[in-house]
Structures are given as structure tokens and as C-alpha cells.
Amino acid sequence: MNDAILLARAYLSRVAEPPAPALAEFVAEVGPVEAAARVRDGRVGERVAAETGVRRAVHRAEDDLAAAAAAGARLVVPEHAEWPAEAFAAFAASGSAELAPPVALWARGPVSLQALCAQAVAVVGARAATGYGAHVAAELAAGLADRGHTVVSGAAIGIDGVAHRAALAVHRPTVAVLACGVERAYPASHQLLLERIAASGLVVSEYPPGSVPARHRFLVRNRLIAGLAVGTVVVEAGLRSGAQRTANDAASLGKAVMAVPGPVTSGMSAGCHRLIREGALLVTRSEEVVEAVTPIGMHLAEPPPPGSRRPTDGLNEAAALVHDALPVRASRDTRWLALEAGVPIGAVRAALVVLERRGLVEHREGRWRRRIVEPA
């Protein structure tokens, strides 16, 4: 990892309150190092300035990285293999300002975020869970974890805590996404639970060390729970609840939205019933969740014969268009690519993430070029 990139993203992680869509776009265009330098100096457009003006003089990147290290945490950045690029490609593709991707993630735990989230499922729900909801959350989370689907949740009391504990009980790592610094024990009663999560799985946050769990951060955090997972299950939720926000974010990100029904006489199931009426899939057990998040034919498809495999096989349409548009001998920025490929700029960014992970493109200072790759 390039230290300059790490320091730049650590600085950017503190400089703007998430979600910061203009900053995310700016970083994607000019790269993190140049973006950090220009934010620091105020050489940015109006929208980026609005997001970064207040804190741009706060230079604590080295301190934050040191504080994280002292707490056993690290900074995970998009330039790193550990970045959950495929899961997060949905952020750029969503085109929603509310769903801006994080500039980096602080992570505490011994495993790769990317590896843990490849088939992760978010299990979320009400703090004021009923005994029924807690029972179902435990059954679902245990069943999912046991089938190799990492349980992602928000470490709150109620459904979240039950889901994490059920995954740990079957000896599977689980991911807690916090609305404060990863070294904090919040809620305080979950101090031991968070330690156990970080011992085998991950505690992650987009807020730098020391950040406090301000009220609005819980809602903003929910987009990361939805974003890290391939699908979200709401176990219990009142009509106004954070879990519904997570479900809405998952839907906007194009991910599977599922909800568990309950008695119509229970206010804690009212949010789930509304979600189902609005199109969420009703699920009653973990097998149904697995079925919903497993791509059709995933277990059935034969791999293609070796001779026919090309590096561009299996790309989605936008990625194929962007790849075709990119020159080999010259580099281009995302705006040029959007115009040339006829693909919306958000989808261009998502496509570039996928192409870069496959080693098909490379970038330097915010400009992209195609890499020459021999067929396998």
C-alpha cells in the first residue's frame, strides 16, 4: 500500500461528514492524493467546498492511523485488495447522492473485508425486538452463517445483537458496522460482544477513531450495512425504524430486500408487513434467504471450456462498453469515457472498479487506460 494514498484517504475520511457525494465523485476523478491536496488548499469546486470547508484544516491523518493501529484497527481503502469493490460497485451505479460510497473504511479484526462480504447477508431489525423477533433472528442468522453467508448487522441492541451472537454461536465470523469509531464500545452493554466480533470477524466504520455515534450517523451508516451485503433481511421493524431505511437503501442499491412476517397484531412486525406489501420478499427461514441471494444457476453452471475463456468473459454490458471504449496507448478520464461509451458516469465508475479488479484497466492521477491481457 502506498502511504501517500493511505494518508490522503485518512485525511478525507475526517474532512467530510458522510455521505459526501461531491467528494466521492471528486476523488474518483482526480485520485485520492490530488483530491486531498486540493481539498486542503481549498482548490475545489463549490459542491466539494460545501462538503469539506468546515474541517479542511483538520490534519489528523497520521494521528488517526496511529490511534487505529493502537486499537488493533486499520484503514481499508479502495486501492487495496481488501476493499469490497464488487459489493460497493452498487453505490456508484445507484446514482443517488444519499448513497455516496465511503472514501475509506476503518476496520478492526483479523480477516479480509472483501473475503467476508463476498456472500454476506444483512440481518437487521428493531432495538425493541419481541421474544418472537429475537427467536427468528437467531434462527435465521445461525442458518445463514452455517451456510457460509457472513451476517452483517449494526451491533445495536435487539435484533442486531441477536444476529451477531447467533453467527458467533455457530463459530462463524460476523461483521458489525458502527456509527462511531471502531475502537468505541457502543452500545456500552455490547462491549464484550464487539470484542468477540472483532476477534474472529470485523468491526468496521467510515468514521475515524474517536468519532461519536451522533443520531443522524445511524441512518447514514445503514447504507453501508446494505452495501456490504448481497441482500438485507428485516426481522422486526416498527413503521418508523432504521431497519426500514436499511431495506430502502438495499433496494436503491439493487440488492435483495427480504422481510420476516409476524403477527398483524404486533407493531414490531408492521414495518416488515409494509415492506412486503411494497415488494420485499417474504422469508420465513434461512433456506429461503439463501435461495433469494444465490444467483440462478450458480451451483449448476459448468465452467466454460478452458480454451474459450477470455479476460472479458462475463462482464456486464456497461463494463464491456467501457472496456471497449478505453484506448490502450492513451489514458482518459471518466467523463470522456461516459461520453464515448454512452454509459452514465455513475455506471462508468462502477464498471472501472470491476475492470480494475480483473486487471483489465489501470489508472494514474484519475485517468484510465486499458491493460493488455493475454487470454488464459
Added chain:
Amino acid sequence: MNDAILLARAYLSRVAEPPAPALAEFVAEVGPVEAAARVRDGRVGERVAAETGVRRAVHRAEDDLAAAAAAGARLVVPEHAEWPAEAFAAFAASGSAELAPPVALWARGPVSLQALCAQAVAVVGARAATGYGAHVAAELAAGLADRGHTVVSGAAIGIDGVAHRAALAVHRPTVAVLACGVERAYPASHQLLLERIAASGLVVSEYPPGSVPARHRFLVRNRLIAGLAVGTVVVEAGLRSGAQRTANDAASLGKAVMAVPGPVTSGMSAGCHRLIREGALLVTRSEEVVEAVTPIGMHLAEPPPPGSRRPTDGLNEAAALVHDALPVRASRDTRWLALEAGVPIGAVRAALVVLERRGLVEHREGRWRRRIVEPA
């Protein structure tokens, strides 16, 4: 009412075990009087013979009508204004042999079946209902009845009985569809309930007086519950239940299918959850049921200006095609109409029911002609 038609349909009601699709088709083509005469003499095709051969020598039409009258019941036939022609048009349109319409209905009670069923909703469910299911069924049925939607059900113990009682408790008529003669008290423990239903609403059956509730008749009967209503709500149902059959029949008839969720830990809600996963609308209270069965804009639409109203306004496509195809000076049978209008024969029959109710067509001996109607 023409006595010959009544006697003919009373005879046909006993001669074939429902559902009798070939007989229903035959009666629609040649009319009930000729159909009865030819069935009696065995002058019928192979399919009708298969349905009527065993009992065609049973001549009890007059006795059955007398027995019905003695029990305070009457025979309702398609030629009568009381026939629920619009609700039952779905049978012909379904094209399914299992969903053959009844040749007649025996009815006990002081009100018109057609009037009661114009906005009826079927509320059905498990015999082995839980306290939760009984509570929800009572709330739903009372709410529907109170809003003028007749509750139709099967008078069984469990959900059915609760639904009927809840309607009676808010002083609204309710319709019980039996799998035996309308003079029978089945189940025996519902003798008083059936008397109360017949006092203000209707007890109906396609089985002539004295018929016993044989096992298969409960499933066959369920199509009439679905057919009389504009939509069906399943409150509780196991994975193998008659209520699911009613829901499937409602779906095949193109009517609204709704189900009430419950705890995923309850086997009595498992059938409802499966129905919702397969496309039924999740409903939690009577307002949601009313919304689902009320045509969009029904309360909002302005009537068209008087000058523009024509007798054929608002006909569906099949009815308009059949109407256009029908000559004024000559009469044609349904097969000719199907060929000429390019409409499936089942849909032709459904269209003719609608057209006849509007006074746009008339028939004689199984042949149809257009009536001349002046614009309003």
C-alpha cells in the same frame, strides 16, 4: 320464472356430480330444457354421457323443489335476475374444466344472491385455527361487513365460523356455501349459526336437498366461495388445506387473492406465507382488503356526460367483439360466435352473460341474436 327451466335445472343439478364441465358447456349451448331432455334420453355426446350416465334415470326434480320449499329454500338459476352472473362470468372465462360453473344453486335466506355478492369478499381459513387467527378473522370480517362487503365463507369450524359470526355481530348478512344440501346442519355444532345466517343472509349449495357432505365435495365447493366473491382472504392455513385451494381457485378465476401473515413459527400461518411468496397480497386489516377489491377510481371517476353514453360503453374487449359479431336479424350459436369474433368459446360464453345482463342480446334455444337498443 319458467317452470320448465326450473324443473330442467333441478333435474340437471342432481344428474351430474360437480364440477361437470361438459354438461355446463352443453347447457350453455342448447339451453337447459333441451339439455335436460337429451340427457334424460341419453342423446348426448361422449363427454356429457360420462358425466350424466350413472344418474340420468333419477327423476326427482319436483321432489327436490318441494323438499327445498319445505326447508325454506329455492332454486336459483342463470335465467333468474338473482343469479350472480357477473361474479360467475369468471368461470366461463377461466377455461378450466375444474372451474365449471354450477348448473343451478339451492339457496335458503331472504335476500337476493346477486345483490349480496356484488361486492362480496371470501374470508376463509383453517379449521384448526389458533386464537391469533380467530382474532384476526373476526376483526377482518367485521371490518369488511361494516363497509358493506358481504362476507362469504364455508361455515366450517375455525376461521369460517368466526368470519360468519363477526359479520352477524355487526348486523350484516353473510353467505355460507355448503358442500351438502342447504337444509342440513353441517357441521352439527353450527346448526344455530346456520339458522342465523339463513335468517338475514344466505345458505347456498349446488348440491340438491338431502346431499351429504362427501369429502371431495368440500374442495369442489371451494370454487363457489371463490367465485361468488370479488376477492378471497386466507386468514390461517396449513401447507395442505382447503383454504389454499380456495385461494388457487380465486387466482384461476382472475380474482384478488390475499393472505394474512402470522408468526413464522406457526404451522397455521405457513400456508398464508407460501401464498404471499407465490404472489398473494399480504393484508393486515380490512382497509387493505377493501382497497384491493375496489376497482381503481371507482369512487373518483366522474360519470361520462349524458349525451355520450351508449349501451356498449365500458364493455371489455371480448364482449365488444362478440357484440359486433352478432347479427340483428339472425341468431347464432356460441361456436359460430367464437369463430366469427375470434374469441375463445369460454370467453364468448362469459361475454354473452354480460351482454344479456345489459339487455344487448337475447337467446332462444341456445342461439343468440343482437337486440336493438337506443342510446340513453
